[in-house]
Amino acid sequence: MPLLRVVITAKGLNRLLELNELDEFRNEAYENAEIYKEKSKAFQDKKIIRKDFQQGDKVLLFNSRFKLFLGKLRSRWSGPFIVVVSLPYGAVQIHSEKTGHFKVNGQRLKQYWKGPMEKCKSVMVLEPL
Incomplete structure (x- = not known):
């Protein structure tokens, strides 16, 4: 070779x-x-932001479908819903009287605080120079 x-x-x-x-x-x-x-x-x-929800908490759900519709004053939050169980990896199972149980991403939820908000009023007196 x-x-x-x-x-x-x-x-x-x-x-x-x-x-x-x-x-x-x-x-x-x-x-x-x-x-x-x-x-x-x-x-x-x-x-x-890590959000921890406990069983029985009331929450509001962000509805991203409202972005498709025009309307500046329309709220994008629906609810209140009740937290049934907090699942691993940020998933949360919530309950509503109308829709029943369903799972959502915890990032789409925020706490619902019921009741009137106390408004703090302050008075500032301006004196002429």
């Missing part, structure tokens, strides 16, 4: 070095993309 002789010229060697350099750039770009994704995920996770 005859041996094959490979002759690498200066141009061929230069081309191989350029291809290796392209691979290094690609790997570096991939690593930078991974670092960026990790940092942006950590930044977004800081904004998440």
